[in-house]
Amino acid sequence: MAETSASDPESLAPRTLAIDIGGTGLKASVVGESGEMLEKRVRVATPYPCTPDVLVEALTGLTAPLEAYDRISIGFPGVVRDGRIITAPHFQGKAWVDYPLAETLARRFGKPARLLNDAEVQGLGIVKGRGLEVVLTLGTGLGSAVFSNGALTPHLELAHHPIRKGETYNDYVGNAARRAVGSKRWNKRVRKTIEIVYALLHYDILHLGGGNAANVTIDLPDTVHIASNDAGITGGIRLWDEVVWNGVLGSHAVSPAR
Template sequence: MAKPTPASEAISTAVSAKTLGPITLAVDIGGSGLKAMLLDAVGKPVSERQRIPTPAIPTANAVLKGLDALHQMLPKFDRVSVGFPGVVKRGITWSAFNLHPSWRGFPLQNELEKRWKKPVRVANDAAIQGYGAISGDGIEMIVTLGTGMGNSIYSSGRLVAMELGHHPWKKYTYEDYIGRRGLDKYGKKRWNKYVLEMIEQTRNTFNWDRLYLGGGNTKKIDFKLPEGVTIVSNETGLLGGVALWRDETLSQHK
């Protein structure tokens, strides 16, 4: 298990001495990386982002060992918010298409509370990233372009539970075209074409006012973004963690 670095020890000391709490450990579980950052009471970072690779075989037990390593890097906090790449209901993970079947029905929230002795909330990762990006005005949507395709949509800042990535689109699903599988299968040029088509399709379907694109594969976008579309940094997947403690619907749905 990883030991805290001198830098992380200095961060923890600064947090305990100077920062208005409660301090949230925000965790983002991804298909390629596990990330964590400390946030103050209003959601501002008070540490550097820590990252370790997602295990090659991302079973629930293997990922938990990785999360324990992140916990050791940032050991001083009051509560935990976790973004998970799948459907989450009441702290239990019910799908993880880009991780491992062992996650189905896994009590992630309770397991982390037992391990870390802190209150924990778990929600869909795109839902949390959206909270880190949205303005709270009108209809706003986020789509994450990574190992798979995540999404969430908000009305006046309130989450509307949905799962678009596996919805039928063209011959397959959205994720088959604009997730990593689609990028590998069709190549960058056609993938960009499909991403642009997805933007227009979701605009026509959901009538969003603003669309935010997140995830590591946004750096492969090579077209001019349409009006109302913005690329957001990967850190928004952590920065939305404080909202998990404000919005009760997140702990009940995604």
């Protein structure tokens, strides 16, 4: 990392610990004011079974090598509201229902924390702010987020919506499906998913993110773009943009207990 002097404005800017919680891996880095990674990204496999206590311990170990930071952003694969977990489909268990993950991590690390759905965090690092933009993340399952002129709309949990013969989007294009049906058939399913989402929303731009976006080999329409998976981390800086955060329905910052 390049050295900065005390008089350098960048050295005085808040540093954000950005955590991307996935069904397959946990990733983190410290990002600067412009969303650039100031530290090499760290990653560990997501532990299973994954109770809240197990996740918090795993994140504590994961982030230990990272340098000083002033605040925390967290992306979580489920429905999130007011810093709490509403659903945790990859982890299951009653302990996750209404779990105060933002407050828990704020207390553990002694820094203010903000929490949002992981696809929405990734979208904040991707969207251009023009027209109707949709973000689909292809990973362990399928994540989704919708933005109107750069503003996040109420969460749309496509992952658990039926798409075909009783299968959900998770079942249809998740990682288990890719392994089960092979790359060629899985790519056809991705194409069908894109068509269905367009029929549903008539988006201007669709961004494909997540780890399995790298496995998309079909020709894509001009309105569909592959996005960097690093946006799940770099997008975390946007949770500390007050205009963005105040536009997140029902959100609030959580500060550590004093």
